[in-house]
Amino acid sequence: MNDSTFIVFGITGDLSKRKLLPGLYQLIKDKKIENFVLIGIGLEKKSVEEILNPAKKFVQNIDPKSWKKLVERTSYLTNDVKNERDFKALKELIVNQEKKYKLSGNRLAYCATPESVFYDITKHLVKFGILKRQKKSDKTWNRIAYEKPFGYDLKSAEKLNREILALLDESQVYRVDHYLAKEVVENILYVRFTNYIFESLWNRDHIESVQIILNEDSGIRGIYYDKYGALNDVVQNHMLQLLALIAMDEPKKLVGDSIRDSKAKVLKSVAVDSGFLGQYKNYTKEKTIPKDSKTETFAVLKLFVNNKRWKNVPFYLKTGKNLKEKSTKINIQFKKIDCKLTKNSCPIEGNFLTITIFPDAGFSFEVNAKKPGERDAVVPVLMDFCYGCLFTSTPEAYEYIFTDIINGDQAISVRFDEIEYSWKIIDDIKALKPKLYMYESGSNGPKNELLKFAKQNNFNWRD
Known part of the structure; x- marks a missing residue:
């Protein structure tokens, strides 16, 4: 678990503030993840501190050293997920951060967004080589997580699933229900x-x-x-x-x-x-x-x-x-x-x-x-x-979720x-x-x- 790139879409949202960021922080504090970078994606123009600080009230007994590491390893990019040109800048940022911290390219994209943009995010990630379909011979892993609900009815869920599995293997896909x-x-x-x-x-x-x-x-x-x-x-x-x-x-x-x-x-x-x-x-x-x-x-x-x-x-x-x-x-x-x-x-x-x-x-x-x-x-x-x-x-639930996804355990994936x-x-x-x-x-x-x-x-x- 000591070599991971986390890419969180919707990092300025409520879910990230209340659950995702506290979960990642706790894993850092417990030394379950050590060498990592966090790339946050959102529509608003904000600094890293403006994004991370609101999550503090959902963290108990903050360790200053662990929090400082989270801040230092976090980057933020304003990105319209429907605009594929923005993903070119995202790819460059990821590559530069991975090179800086000597990361191997293990990547987890987390979609804390409405389901209406799940496919756009996935399509652009694959098109720009940020994620790729996994092969058994690959030495690194690429995975993506989608927060519930998956689709808004049966027809939309079936369409979304077909589109995603045309790009990635089922083993890479995590449909998360945090319960x-x-x-x-x-x-x-x-x-x-x-x-x-x-x-x-x-x-x-x-x-x-x-x-x-x-x-x-x-x-x-x-x-x-x-x-x-x-x-x-x-x-x-x-x-x-x-x-x-x-x-x-x-x-x-x-x-x-x-x-x-x-x-x-x-x-x-x-x-x-x-x-x-x-x-x-x-x-x-x-x-x-x-x-x-x-x-x-x-x-x-x-x-x-x-x-x-x-x-x-x-x-x-x-x-x-x-x-x-x-x-x-x-x-x-x-x-x-x-x-x-x-x-x-x-x-x-x-x-x-x-x-x-x-x-x-x-x-x-x-x-x-x-x-x-x-x-x-x-x-x-x-x-x-x-x-x-x-x-x-x-x-907490999201500590398990991140740990399981990193380890390739799909028990928490629906x-x-x-x-x-x-x-x-x-x-x-x-x-x-x-x-x-x-x-x-x-x-x-x-x-x-x-x-x-x-x-x-x-x-x-x-x-």
Whole structure:
């Protein structure tokens, strides 16, 4: 990992400031990357300090020596990615920087940009020899990463994939969903497939339902969101990837393609049952948002996975912007036991396994136990595993992402057949023409519709 050229398109954007630059800095601090250069690309005229300094507030305990090295090894170029002439200057800058620091030509281009320019960036990088199609005999590597979403619907995703693979090999392409690199998300597979107590019960005979909840307490940022909405921006990637991890059959090995094979089989089997959408009040008063916009900022869905393991088990998905609080969790409800206690003392619900991704990452298992001081009475109690309590320092998602890409590990890359099946699910949802309801900012979503949906399906939301 000690010889890399990083080329970040969209380095002046929010993703770079909050995630990419802090991730690279931490790898420098931990001495996981030592000999490198960072080339930032953006439309704005800025100095290196003006680009890097805003990222400082997203870094804890800055080491001055490591930060100084990041600044010294960073260059910035104003570049219109649709103008191929600008890539000539980029090529010259890269070559000069690599020569200066005696780098071999291992290159990673990271597209923290809208998907609409993914192809333009790739085409120009290849045309000017900044990236080239990989051969087995090559001693250096060239790779490119695309931030989600990949395309804006099935047709555009298929077109984009064809265009990219006409230029580069699949082994060089990383379609990044940063949720897959979160420590607790990666641990879902280890909890499932290394513990007999769970895997033996992980099926329709023992599980009543699954809830996947991704609540955000902030609003939208810019016109980008209005083009996509909650379905395209969150459900199509993060939420369906979480569903696939929960529902997949045991892979041959807990590595790259074996995991992706199992996830793809699940996504291919997903059937849409019902749902509804929402939009927070005053959404159309946000800057750059059309006054008549019908873009959803909230979605509730009921899905099924039509295979032997999960037949008739509902998967409930809920996500939204500008909600009461930010949280991401998965609730797995087990079936109720045939209770031998008196009717009023029996548990109302079955056991729950809750996987919390945010805010306090960890696992909790809710079991029923005797209520102290009372006969014939039970109460739910929690068995907790807290990441922050046991592990005081765990890598952030983008540290994993950069490390895996450098090492050529595609486990965090979403394969195109997964993306294809996910877009087909989104198309099926939209074909239902779900109704759009308004909700108050700072609430849990459209209150009446949430209550009605839960009552119709005989379950309770556990946010």
